Amino acid sequence: MRSYRQYCGLARALDVVGDRWTLLIVRELLIRGSASYSELQQGLPGIATNLLADRMRQLERAGLVERAESQAVFRLTSRGQALEDVVAALGRWASPLMRESAGKDVVRGHWFVLPMRLYLRDRTPDAKPATIQVELPDQAIVLRTAGDGGVTSNVGRAAAPDATLTGAATGVMGLLSGKLTLRQARARGVKLTGNAAALQRLTIGA
Amino acid sequence: MRSYRQYCGLARALDVVGDRWTLLIVRELLIRGSASYSELQQGLPGIATNLLADRMRQLERAGLVERAESQAVFRLTSRGQALEDVVAALGRWASPLMRESAGKDVVRGHWFVLPMRLYLRDRTPDAKPATIQVELPDQAIVLRTAGDGGVTSNVGRAAAPDATLTGAATGVMGLLSGKLTLRQARARGVKLTGNAAALQRLTIGA
């Protein structure tokens, strides 16, 4: 993108991350930690391959992204990770927009990792840490109580989760957010195995 | 802009505010409260007139901007004002980028209103409220202690300020942020009249 050429923080930030697709690429790396070119493409339905290549070059030059040891794998630098606050602010602002259902929009299970990170809280941080495995149709996610009242959220599978939640994203998210009871969630095809108490520790926070 | 068509909060937020110029228009309205078409043009050097008209229509349709009684004046709706958190997050992230000086970038005094709002704190919130008039070369700004430890910042002039600070943006900002002493700021052309104690209440906060 052309620079705005304004001595203003917002304008300079947008000079770096204001291009189409750029913040969505950052989202993918925030979710996954690191990702290969084709993993990025998978998580960014609709992006043209030349644009992805372009953007990765720009992000690398800007110092937000670097290549991991395995060269063909990208990851955020600390400067890039600092964008999590920006992505979180946009995500919070967007939450009213998510009440309108997916409609024809593409859905990818791993996109729910960031909202979970942002909104889930642990009611009993002093209790023994708990791990919950979430199995969405196309993605496995691990939730872990962090000990400080927060909950970490990442793609992947845990060795011995305290509980496992299986189902479609809307049902699982409804249950986790407290908008659905376990009974209602089950009616929407959500299955819970393991220790239900681990689930009840979780709540929606600021 | 074309929609990303992704059921993801970030993507839906960017569908609304991800267009070029859109967030800078929001910045202008956050700073000024309300503004006419030509005031917006003045605060957005480089924007093409057709783009500004386009963007204002989009923002109005999206419910972020409305016209004031005087029809020809725009202002943010509450939904639009809620973007202040997003703009603040981007501004914080950009602060390392502002260490590189303006160079050939355009500077407008009123752009400093938002950083002041974001960073300035009142050391003695229980003392009697204080008002400081800032006179930048092209813009007058009023700082007022808010009573809760914060400081409000707006364009305009106060009736009877406790102190007045006159000079170039860099010098004034350096003094307010504590990076320059009064002595150093004076050497850079900053002039202080009135009660210097009002100034010493201010400090840089989180």
Add this chain to the structure above:
DNA sequence: CCGGATCCGGGTTGATACTG
């Protein structure tokens, strides 16, 4: 002068085909 609308050249994006 204000608040735009219109037109045009150039740059960016998106879709697809292709390559080491």
Add this chain to the structure above:
DNA sequence: CAGTATCAACCCGGATCCGG
């Protein structure tokens, strides 16, 4: 798998024009 090459369509910036 990880991109490059190509090309049409679209968007942006700048200039000009116009009605109140």
